[in-house]
Amino acid sequence: MKSVLTASTLALSLLSANAFAHDEHAPSVGKPGDAGKVSKTVEIDMNDTMRFTPATILVKRGETVRFLVKNSGKVKHEMVLGSIKELQEHAALMQKFPEMEHSDPNQVSLAPGKSGELIWQFSKAGRFDFACLQPGHFEAGMRGDIVVK
Numbered sequence: 788m789k790s791v792l793t794a795s796t797l798a799l800s801l802l803s804a805n806a807f808a809h810d811e812h813a814p815s816v817g818k819p820g821d822a823g824k825v826s827k828t829v830e831i832d833m834n835d836t837m838r839f840t841p842a843t844i845l846v847k848r849g850e851t852v853r854f855l856v857k858n859s860g861k862v863k864h865e866m867v868l869g870s871i872k873e874l875q876e877h878a879a880l881m882q883k884f885p886e887m888e889h890s891d892p893n894q895v896s897l898a899p900g901k902s903g904e905l906i907w908q909f910s911k912a913g914r915f916d917f918a919c920l921q922p923g924h925f926e927a928g929m930r931g932d933i934v935v936k
Contacts, residue, residue, distance in 0.1 A: 820851035835860035858897035865896035
């Protein structure tokens with residue numbers, strides 16, 4: 788019984804630490820946006836040439852943007868918002884665990900031929916990044932930037 792209690796306590800500790808670590812590594816680019824406050828819509832195409840179109844997006848500080856994202860390719864692609872450091876770390880993790888599935892508010896993952904949306908509020912000015920983190924896609928240059936003024 789004591790070992791079950793110890794194992795349960797350890798598991799809860801690890802889960803709590805993991806949740807805390809996740810908060811610490813939340814995207815630095817802003818926060819999930821409210822669909823009712825969208826002030827700009829941007830259409831993004833992802834394709835098998837490992838490119839986003841457009842690759843550079845201009846927005847205003849405080850603006851809530853609806854990204855209408857389409858995968859016009861024949862393989863799975865995703866659009867993930869984050870700093871270049873966050874994206875590099877996540878891409879490295881995806882290389883180690885290519886079947887990893889996740890659903891975070893700062894990303895949209897799409898099967899070939901599918902469309903989706905991502906609504907985001909950019910709370911501070913600066914230059915931010917987005918990328919496809921499917922194994923090998925980031926390394927092949929599938930990334931872009933968002934300039935917030």
